[in-house]
Amino acid sequence: MNDGPPLSFSAISAALRTSRMGRQMELLATCPSTNDRAAELARQGAPEGTLVVADAQTGGRGRLGRTWHSPAGANLYLSLLLRPTRPPADVPPLTLLAGAALAGAVAALGGEPRLKWPNDVLLRGPEGWRKTAGILTEMASERDRVRHVVVGIGVNVNLTALPAELSDRATSLRLALGRTIARDALLAELLNLFEPLYDAFDRDGPAVAVRAWRPYAAFGLRCRIDAGDRPAFEAVLRDVDDVGNLIVEDDSGTRTRVLAGDVTVVGTTNPDRP
Ligand code: BT5
Numbered sequence: 001m002n003d004g005p006p007l008s009f010s011a012i013s014a015a016l017r018t019s020r021m022g023r024q025m026e027l028l029a030t031c032p033s034t035n036d037r038a039a040e041l042a043r044q045g046a047p048e049g050t051l052v053v054a055d056a057q058t059g060g061r062g063r064l065g066r067t068w069h070s071p072a073g074a075n076l077y078l079s080l081l082l083r084p085t086r087p088p089a090d091v092p093p094l095t096l097l098a099g100a101a102l103a104g105a106v107a108a109l110g111g112e113p114r115l116k117w118p119n120d121v122l123l124r125g126p127e128g129w130r131k132t133a134g135i136l137t138e139m140a141s142e143r144d145r146v147r148h149v150v151v152g153i154g155v156n157v158n159l160t161a162l163p164a165e166l167s168d169r170a171t172s173l174r175l176a177l178g179r180t181i182a183r184d185a186l187l188a189e190l191l192n193l194f195e196p197l198y199d200a201f202d203r204d205g206p207a208v209a210v211r212a213w214r215p216y217a218a219f220g221l222r223c224r225i226d227a228g229d230r231p232a233f234e235a236v237l238r239d240v241d242d243v244g245n246l247i248v249e250d251d252s253g254t255r256t257r258v259l260a261g262d263v264t265v266v267g268t269t270n271p272d273r274p
Pocket of ligand 1: 032033034035036057059060061062063064066067068069070076077078079119120131132133134135136152153154155156166169170171
């Protein structure tokens with residue numbers, strides 16, 4: 001069963017300490033994808049910080065056309081509209097920035113989240129490190145100017161019934177922490193932490209995102225790296241550079257920089273202590 005307290009517009013608003021993030025909010029019972037709805041609002045001229053939240057999605061998306069499991073009543077599915085003044089090349093590290101804010105909000109609940117490059121939040125369960133949240137950053141840009149960015153975040157909050165295809169890779173805050181979590185308070189805390197980080201990012205660039213992300217990084221994890229430009233290989237996650245590229249070390253000790261791709265945990269190694 002997936003249940004927990006309902007999402008409440010007034011509870012979210014009351015817990016916000018932001019000036020822009022979430023101050024315009026659309027709270028929906030269901031929609032195909034909050035990222036698509038936020039992009040539509042962006043094209044209609046909605047201001048930075050506009051938030052779309054849904055209790056369920058019928059077409060929740062991951063990267064590369066993958067599906068994001070989005071049942072009702074348990075989780076958070078949200079998209080934040082941003083209008084950064086930075087060039088398009090600086091935008092991808094916003095995924096790291098959002099991960100850092102979410103990790104901070106989860107840590108405030110007593111969790112010990114680890115961030116797996118580029119877009120996953122992991123929590124430890126009895127059988128290893130499992131995905132609790134994923135981030136999908138999408139941008140509309142011209143050659144040298146960003147029109148808008150949508151940062152989409154899906155968090156398994158009170159989910160307890162995992163579909164078979166996710167049972168070996170996913171978990172939820174409730175499964176990891178052993179108690180029901182109020183979704184509106186978690187959402188507000190995420191935005192409260194995100195806004196000052198975002199303001200610093202917009203002023204100073206990707207290094208801000210890397211600095212915020214690093215304390216939660218799942219360095220030391222053994223993973224399969226599929227970067228698309230060479231055959232997939234196994235390596236240990238070692239570092240990120242100052243623009244947010246991943247640095248991994250293979251079994252021969254060779255270090256490689258990964259600019260984009262998929263990183264899947266293999267085995268049951270634990271990440272280094274931060
Ligand atoms: C992601 O993609 O992790 C990004 C997920 C972003 C979802 C949010 S929800 C609000 C907003 N609106 C949207 O339509 N999307 C965003 P990726 O790294 O490609 O991971 C996708 C993979 O994660 C899938 O192929 C599954 O293996 C796994 N997965 C799917 N649903 C999951 C869930 N609820 N919990 C954990 N893992 C899941």
